[in-house]
Amino acid sequence: xxxxxxxxxxxxxxxxxxRPELRLKPVVVLSNNDGCIIARSQEAKDLxxxxxxxxxxxxxxxxxxxxxxxxxxxxxxxxxxRVMNNIARYTPDVEIYSIDECFVSLAGFSNLEEYCxxxxxxxxxxxxxxxxxxxxxxxVLAKLANKLAKKHNGVCILDSHDKVxxxxxxxxxxxxxxxGRQYRKKLxxxxxxxxxDFRSQPLEWVREHLTIQGVRMWYELHGKxxxxxxxxxxxxxxxxxxxxxxMLTNNYVFIxxxxxxxxxxVAEKLxxxxxxxxxxxxxxxxxxxxxxxxQYYKSIIITLPNPTNNTAELVAHAIxxxxxxxxxxxxxxxVEVFATGLIPETEVQLNLFSTYDGSTNNKVSALMDKLNGxxxxxxxxxxxxxxxxxxxxxxxxxxxxxxTDWASILRVI
DNA sequence: TCTGGGGTCCTAGGACCC
DNA sequence: TCTGGGGTCCTAGGACCC
Numbered sequence: 001x002x003x004x005x006x007x008x009x010x011x012x013x014x015x016x017x018x019r020p021e022l023r024l025k026p027v028v029v030l031s032n033n034d035g036c037i038i039a040r041s042q043e044a045k046d047l048x049x050x051x052x053x054x055x056x057x058x059x060x061x062x063x064x065x066x067x068x069x070x071x072x073x074x075x076x077x078x079x080x081x082r083v084m085n086n087i088a089r090y091t092p093d094v095e096i097y098s099i100d101e102c103f104v105s106l107a108g109f110s111n112l113e114e115y116c117x118x119x120x121x122x123x124x125x126x127x128x129x130x131x132x133x134x135x136x137x138x139x140v141l142a143k144l145a146n147k148l149a150k151k152h153n154g155v156c157i158l159d160s161h162d163k164v165x166x167x168x169x170x171x172x173x174x175x176x177x178x179x180g181r182q183y184r185k186k187l188x189x190x191x192x193x194x195x196x197d198f199r200s201q202p203l204e205w206v207r208e209h210l211t212i213q214g215v216r217m218w219y220e221l222h223g224k225x226x227x228x229x230x231x232x233x234x235x236x237x238x239x240x241x242x243x244x245x246x247m248l249t250n251n252y253v254f255i256x257x258x259x260x261x262x263x264x265x266v267a268e269k270l271x272x273x274x275x276x277x278x279x280x281x282x283x284x285x286x287x288x289x290x291x292x293x294x295q296y297y298k299s300i301i302i303t304l305p306n307p308t309n310n311t312a313e314l315v316a317h318a319i320x321x322x323x324x325x326x327x328x329x330x331x332x333x334x335v336e337v338f339a340t341g342l343i344p345e346t347e348v349q350l351n352l353f354s355t356y357d358g359s360t361n362n363k364v365s366a367l368m369d370k371l372n373g374x375x376x377x378x379x380x381x382x383x384x385x386x387x388x389x390x391x392x393x394x395x396x397x398x399x400x401x402x403x404t405d406w407a408s409i410l411r412v413i
Numbered sequence: 414t415c416t417g418g419g420g421t422c423c424t425a426g427g428a429c430c431c
Numbered sequence: 432t433c434t435g436g437g438g439t440c441c442t443a444g445g446a447c448c449c
Contacts, residue, residue, distance in 0.1 A: 030417090031416085031418075032418065033415085033416085033417065035416050035417055036416055038417075052416095053416080055415075056414075056415040056416080057415090057416085071417085098420095211422090211424075212422090212423070213422075213423070236420080237421080238419090238421095239419090240418080241418090241419090242417095242419085243417080244417070244418090247414090287416085289415095336418095393417090
């Protein structure tokens with residue numbers, strides 16, 4: 001059996017954990033740049049605040065009733081680690097699927113209802129974050145069970161044929177894990193509206209109209225597991241850093257500083273993963289939501305002379321790439337720095353004529369990591385990143401880093 | 414004034430190989 | 432008169448996820 005454990009309204013729950021006066025109030029968390037709504041407390045949902053839409057389009061009278069926050073990923077990542085560590089005490093096999101959910105194996109466990117309730121209460125007590133637990137023979141069904149758990153008392157166990165059949169019968173097809181907008185449209189056009197409708201199609205039909213993913217979904221809905229638990233984290237295939245600027249800009253200096261900043265982040269992430277990139281791609285984008293302005297969307301892929309995760313080297317190549325895609329006459333929204341062709345640090349091949357001295361360069365990078373880890377990101381950085389960073393994203397409603405910054409720890413008087 | 418960021422997997426088609 | 436079969440690898444694009 002699999003369990004899917006998911007934090008309820010995770011970002012909103014993190015924010016109000018340290019603001020008890022907001023416990024029963026509508027809370028909304030916005031995406032980077034304070035753009036879209038990405039989390040809502042139950043009270044905000046009940047008010048009718050929708051998911052994923054731009055905040056500035058929400059009715060002004062609703063806006064007034066809501067406690068608003070910018071995304072604080074430092075806080076969310078730390079709270080996520082606390083939740084995951086607590087879960088790991090209840091089962092050895094945990095697959096962390098995203099910042100706020102994980103799959104765990106409950107193979108061989110008995111008294112599932114009681115065990116899951118106990119785990120749930122303990123995690124809520126230890127972390128303050130509400131969670132829901134869905135249990136079923138496959139991942140797709142465990143996801144489905146988790147959605148049902150959220151509607152009931154926080155735990156839903158689908159451990160018999162009848163319970164599964166009953167659960168899928170009314171389950172809306174677009175709530176199914178793996179069905180997005182396009183598939184929903186397609187399935188609806190064949191008069192398939194629930195998970196039960198889909199499950200009762202012949203396998204041949206599924207093979208004909210969907211890809212292998214659809215076939216897996218079909219098997220999983222029938223209780224046949226095709227998606228094993230993966231408890232080891234695979235090496236990433238690509239590492240990206242990109243952020244919209246705080247404002248649209250045609251200022252090349254700003255864009256170059258941002259590019260240097262994001263390339264620095266990519267280098268840090270590569271080192272954390274113990275990977276080196278052999279390809280680096282730079283993309284420059286205008287705002288597609290403003291079709292009345294001139295549009296531009298162009299990327300360039302650079303083959304690096306040797307695979308690297310060195311900050312100075314990646315920044316230099318990123319800026320070289322930027323110069324090739326930059327054009328005047330546009331207002332730019334965002335630049336992306338994307339590293340691919342990742343290989344393990346220990347397997348870097350140098351070519352015969354290479355003058356690259358990885359060891360010296362990486363001493364500098366290692367020192368940067370050490371200082372920045374201790375004194376905070378950006379303490380030691382390349383001048384290319386700039387000093388004022390006027391292009392930085394907007395975060396008007398940012399909460400303190402309650403759990404990771406000495407100066408922000410709550411005082412109880 | 415204002416619309417996120419970072420990933421994964423799959424497929425089709427082209428280039429290339431023997 | 433007539434020109435194969437069976438692969439691999441790469442890339443772009445589309446779909447999905449949180």
